[in-house]
Structure formats: structure tokens, C-alpha cells
Amino acid sequence: MAAKKLRRAKLPQELCERLSRHQITTCQDFLCLSLLELMKVTGQSYSNVQKLLCKVSLACAPKMQTAYEMKVRRTVNPSSAFLSTSLHCLDKVLHGGVPCGSLTEITSPPGCGKTQFCIMMSVLATLPISMGGLDGAVIYIDTESAFSAERLVEIAESRFPAYFDSDEKLFSMTRSIHLYRELTCGSVLKRIKSLEEEIISKKVKLIIIDSVASVVRKEFDPKLQGNLTERSNFLAKGASLLKYLAEEFSIPV
Amino acid sequence: MQRDVGTLPLAPALRARLAAAGFQTAQELLDTGPCGLSTEVGISKEEALEVLQVVRQECPGEAPRAAAVSRRCTALELLEQEQGQGFIITFCSALDGILGGGVQLTKITEICGAPGVGKTQLCMQLAVDVQIPECFGGLAGEAVFIDTEGSFMVDRVADIAAACVQHCQLIAEAHQEEDYLKALETFSLESILSHIYYFRCRDYIELLAQVYLLPDFLSEHSKVRLVVIDGIAFPFRHDFEDLSLRTRLLNGLAQQLIIMANDHKAAVVLTNQMTTRIGQNHSTLVPALGESWGHAATVRLIFHWDNNQRLATLYKSPSQKESTIPYNVTPHGFRDVQPPAVTQNPDGTEMNPRKRPRREEEK
Numbered sequence: 001m002a003a004k005k006l007r008r009a010k011l012p013q014e015l016c017e018r019l020s021r022h023q024i025t026t027c028q029d030f031l032c033l034s035l036l037e038l039m040k041v042t043g044q045s046y047s048n049v050q051k052l053l054c055k056v057s058l059a060c061a062p063k064m065q066t067a068y069e070m071k072v073r074r075t076v077n078p079s080s081a082f083l084s085t086s087l088h089c090l091d092k093v094l095h096g097g098v099p100c101g102s103l104t105e106i107t108s109p110p111g112c113g114k115t116q117f118c119i120m121m122s123v124l125a126t127l128p129i130s131m132g133g134l135d136g137a138v139i140y141i142d143t144e145s146a147f148s149a150e151r152l153v154e155i156a157e158s159r160f161p162a163y164f165d166s167d168e169k170l171f172s173m174t175r176s177i178h179l180y181r182e183l184t185c186g187s188v189l190k191r192i193k194s195l196e197e198e199i200i201s202k203k204v205k206l207i208i209i210d211s212v213a214s215v216v217r218k219e220f221d222p223k224l225q226g227n228l229t230e231r232s233n234f235l236a237k238g239a240s241l242l243k244y245l246a247e248e249f250s251i252p253v
Numbered sequence: 254m255q256r257d258v259g260t261l262p263l264a265p266a267l268r269a270r271l272a273a274a275g276f277q278t279a280q281e282l283l284d285t286g287p288c289g290l291s292t293e294v295g296i297s298k299e300e301a302l303e304v305l306q307v308v309r310q311e312c313p314g315e316a317p318r319a320a321a322v323s324r325r326c327t328a329l330e331l332l333e334q335e336q337g338q339g340f341i342i343t344f345c346s347a348l349d350g351i352l353g354g355g356v357q358l359t360k361i362t363e364i365c366g367a368p369g370v371g372k373t374q375l376c377m378q379l380a381v382d383v384q385i386p387e388c389f390g391g392l393a394g395e396a397v398f399i400d401t402e403g404s405f406m407v408d409r410v411a412d413i414a415a416a417c418v419q420h421c422q423l424i425a426e427a428h429q430e431e432d433y434l435k436a437l438e439t440f441s442l443e444s445i446l447s448h449i450y451y452f453r454c455r456d457y458i459e460l461l462a463q464v465y466l467l468p469d470f471l472s473e474h475s476k477v478r479l480v481v482i483d484g485i486a487f488p489f490r491h492d493f494e495d496l497s498l499r500t501r502l503l504n505g506l507a508q509q510l511i512i513m514a515n516d517h518k519a520a521v522v523l524t525n526q527m528t529t530r531i532g533q534n535h536s537t538l539v540p541a542l543g544e545s546w547g548h549a550a551t552v553r554l555i556f557h558w559d560n561n562q563r564l565a566t567l568y569k570s571p572s573q574k575e576s577t578i579p580y581n582v583t584p585h586g587f588r589d590v591q592p593p594a595v596t597q598n599p600d601g602t603e604m605n606p607r608k609r610p611r612r613e614e615e616k
Contacts, residue, residue: 039262058466060458060459067449240487
């Protein structure tokens with residue numbers, strides 16, 4: 001939204017050309033300047049600049065919705081609100097399961113079962129909606145190389161023996177879980193950026209990143225001075241991208 | 254009327270031409286008239302007329318100044334205004350107490366705290382509380398919720414709203430008055446939810462754009478009494494190489510919010526994150542966005558943990574004393590720690606909502 005070009009914001013053509021001579025081409029550049037600077041650059045009067053500002057803001061601003069509309073949307077489609085974890089008590093505490101459309105973080109000391117939980121959630125997401133799943137593909141970004149496909153099949157078979165009775169069903173389930181092994185922060189960020197198209201093409205319904213901390217700790221030594229800001233920059237960028245994906249497609253992350 | 258031509262809000266090219274033609278003060282422009290202006294400066298007659306209109310607007314001269322231009326009024330008028338002003342209660346009487354009655358209108362209140370301590374909960378509670386009808390002691394207003402972090406959960410707001418409606422129903426049943434029951438008809442879950450206007454801003458440009466458009470929105474929806482920006486720090490903390498630009502944008506934002514709060518008599522509530530300041534051999538948690546941002550908010554609340562108890566500290570306020578109180582976040586929303594003593598008001602004359610009996614609903 002910020003990188004929207006000014007001419008698509010319905011500003012007149014000569015104005016856009018004039019602004020581009022001052023290296024102002026996107027809405028972001030326009031809104032970052034103060035009123036006086038804008039007057040100087042556009043050569044317009046005060047009230048005109050305010051009107052232009054409103055026009056550009058309208059092009060960038062988010063749409064309004066009332067809380068009531070959001071609630072109605074959620075009640076109309078209750079299955080799309082949560083992904084049940086199939087653990088009854090956990091679902092009760094979480095008010096229905098892992099929420100769709102927002103980030104959920106699982107933390108614990110090593111060996112408690114985070115990766116096992118992630119593997120189980122991947123199986124659950126591929127199940128059809130009638131069985132409490134999301135009937136979609138899963139993107140699994142693995143930074144610790146802890147994902148074991150055999151364990152995945154084992155979980156699927158012992159947990160839902162009635163459903164996975166044939167090899168064919170197992171194959172289709174494993175085919176819909178896309179695994180990406182990333183070992184550096186940079187590659188994780190690049191992968192997250194490329195996810196948008198993949199989500200649409202493969203009909204992904206769940207994104208799992210296992211785990212964020214391991215790759216960040218490997219690369220950023222907190223004792224070095226500049227690293228803290230770089231690390232928080234990376235984390236914040238990754239978090240906002242993931243939030244955008246989660247909300248845009250209404251999927252749990 | 255001796256105002257310099259260079260200070261008028263005209264297009265820079267026009268100003269340059271006027272200066273080149275030798276005009277120095279606004280009075281000279283007015284004396285020349287539009288036709289003379291157009292021949293001397295070489296602009297069209299319509300442009301000359303526009304220039305004169307701008308001049309007249311800016312320098313009325315003998316005419317009395319427009320009320321909107323001068324914000325001068327006596328302290329007595331301000332006192333009367335402030336006393337008549339309502340507060341937005343938080344449903345936690347201790348917090349209302351240290352704030353002097355609740356969240357004040359026309360002021361910016363900033364809530365800082367570590368993640369998970371209850372900032373968004375309080376914001377959601379306030380968005381519901383601002384809509385309480387006047388007979389129950391509320392403001393009967395509407396709320397604008399600008400979300401930058403995506404932490405607005407509709408189901409949670411529905412729970413809080415249901416608890417609030419139930420609370421008001423209990424009061425109405427106890428007192429059995431006509432206007433209470435009438436107000437309750439309009440104060441329902443659907444109406445509460447449909448008067449919370451929600452905007453989801455993904456980055457700082459969308460936030461800036463939205464704040465530019467807010468004054469027009471508030472003029473259209475004149476009943477809005479609360480603007481919540483949940484997460485003002487989040488879009489500004491990452492992806493910003495130029496710190497001076499960030500400070501400038503934040504200051505501009507603060508200015509616009511103050512103007513908006515004053516013009517529309519609305520309360521502005523912002524939530525901020527905490528950052529670690531690394532000292533000599535220890536580190537402390539301080540509110541994010543730097544020292545200069547600390548001057549933007551009028552009232553500052555800091556939420557923090559102490560073992561398992563959540564505490565709220567009033568860190569900065571022009572009229573109240575600095576103090577700390579505990580609070581709780583219950584399934585019904587933001588509440589006190591212990592239920593205060595339940596006392597009935599038999600005479601019914603005391604309708605002051607801050608002293609009305611609070612009953613703990615059975616879970």
C-alpha cells in the first residue's frame with residue numbers, strides 16, 4: 001500500500017511528473033513530507049495541498065469496518081475461525097483451538113514436544129473439514145532440520161487409523177505438506193516474502209515456522225553492540241509479514 | 254495589515270511573482286484591486302481574485318477575528334468546561350480513582366507495558382465503556398479503533414460488551430426507572446459492536462494516511478468520543494533507517510491527535526511498547542519510541558507485573574498524583590482485584606455512577 005505510485009492515486013498527470021522530478025513517486029514519499037515542503041514541491045497553495053493530502057491519504061488508508069460486521073462474518077463461518085488441536089482441554093483453554101488469522105507462538109524448554117506438536121498440527125490441517133481439519137496444504141519452514149517424514153506418517157496412522165487406511169490417502173496427505181529447509185535469517189525472510197503466491201497457488205491453510213529462535217540465536221550474538229537492533233529489525237519485519245499473510249488469507253500461523 | 258507578502262499561504266511561484274513586482278505588504282495587495290493586480294503581476298483576473306480572497310481571510314483587519322482562529326478563553330470558562338466533562342470509566346474503580354474519574358476527554362492518554370500485560374484488553378474495555386448510556390453515567394458515544402498489531406479479537410469484545418450490558422441490566426432492575434429501561438433497549442450487543450469503527454493499518458504510511466483522514470471522519474460521525482490507536486510503536490520500530498524522519502513523523506502525528514482531541518472533544522488512547530535501556534551494569538524497561546515521544550502524551554500509564562499481580566502506575570499526569578494500583582483481567586473484562594463491598598443505595602438519589610454498587614456476576 002505504501003509503495004503505491006502517485007499516478008494510481010488519481011493525481012493529475014503534470015503534478016505527478018513535477019513530483020517525480022523531485023524523486024517523489026510513491027505515496028510513501030508524499031506523506032513523509034511536511035506541509036511546507038509539499039507546498040514548495042508542488043507549487044500549490046495551502047488549501048490545495050491539504051486537498052491533495054486528503055486524496056493521497058484516501059488512496060492509502062485502510063477500509064473501515066465495524067466490529068459488528070467482523071463478528072457477523074465470524075459467526076457465519078465458524079469453522080474458519082479456529083483450527084482445533086484435537087486435544088480437548090487445550091481447545092477449551094484456547095476458546096476453540098488455534099485461531100485463524102493470527103500468530104500463535106509455542107515456546108518451551110528443549111524436548112517438551114514443540115516439533116511433535118507442529119507435526120501433528122500439519123496432519124490435522126490436511127484433514128477434511130468434517131473431521132475438524134482445514135482441508136488444505138501446509139507450509140512447513142524448518143530451521144533445525146527436525147522434521148521427520150516417517151514420524152509424520154506414524155502420527156497420521158496411529159491417530160486416525162480409520163481415515164488413513166489406504167496408502168493413497170497417506171500419499172495425498174504427505175504431498176500437501178510442503179517442507180522448506182532454511183538455515184539463515186536472510187533465507188527465512190526471503191522465503192516468507194515469497195509465500196504469498198504459493199499460498200494462493202497451493203491452497204495453503206497453515207504455516208508453521210519451526211523455529212524462529214534457533215536461527216536468530218545462531219546469527220545474532222546479543223553481546224555484540226549493533227546486533228540487537230538488527231535482530232529486532234529482522235524479527236519485526238518477519239512478524240509483520242507473517243501477520244499480513246495470516247490476516248489476508250485467514251489462516252493460522 | 255502590514256503582513257509581509259512572503260508569509261501568505263499562496264503558491265510559491267505566485268509569491269515569487271508578487272515579490273518581483275514589488276509588493277511587500279498585504280495592504281498593498283488589497284489597495285491595488287484584482288484588475289490592477291492582474292496587469293501588474295501578469296496573472297489572470299481569476300487568480301488575482303483568489304489571491305485577494307486569501308489575503309482577506311488571513312488578515313481581517315478591523316473585522317473581529319473569527320472565533321475558530323483565536324483559541325483564547327478565560328481559565329474560568331475552562332474550569333466550567335472541565336467540570337462538566339465526562340470521563341470514560343474503566344470498570345476498575347482503583348484505576349478510575351488514580352486517573353481522577355476515568356480516561357479524560359480532549360487529552361491523550363498513553364498506556365505502556367510489556368507484552369501480555371493487558372493494554373489491548375483495556376483498550377477494548379474502553380471502546381465498550383464509552384458507549385454506556387448517559388443515565389448509567391457513561392458518555393453514550395462511539396469509538397474508533399485503529400489497530401496496527403492485529404490483536405483486536407472480536408469475540409473478546411463481544412464478551413466484554415455482554416458483561417457490560419448485563420451489569421447495566423442489574424442496575425436497571427435494582428432501580429426500576431423508566432429512562433433506564435428505555436436506554437437499555439438501545440444498549441445491546443449488536444449496537445455496541447456496530448458503533449466500534451475498526452481500521453487495520455499494516456504499516457506507518459497507512460497509519461499516517463488514516464490520521465490525516467480522521468478529522469473528516471469525526472466530523473461525519475460526531476458522536477465519536479474515543480479514538481484508540483493500539484500499537485503506535487509497532488509500525489515505527491522496524492524498517493526505519495532514518496531516525497530523524499521517525500521523530501518528525503511522530504511529532505506531526507502527536508500534533509494532529511491533540512488538535513483532533515480538542516476539536517471533537519474526544520479522548521485519544523495510545524498503546525506503546527516497552528524497550529530495554531541498557532545502562533552501566535543493569536538494564537531497565539522504558540517506554541519505546543524515545544524521550545521526545547514522552548512529551549506527546551498528557552497522561553501516561555505504565556502497566557507491569559509484580560510476581561503474579563498486574564500493576565498499573567500513573568507515571569505522568571498534570572492533575573493527579575503518581576500512584577500504583579493492582580488490577581485484574583477477568584473473563585468479563587478489566588476489573589478490580591477484590592470486589593469492593595456491595596452496598597445497596599436505598600434512597601436512590603445518589604446516581605453518581607462512580608459510587609454505584611458493583612456486584613460480581615456469577616461465572
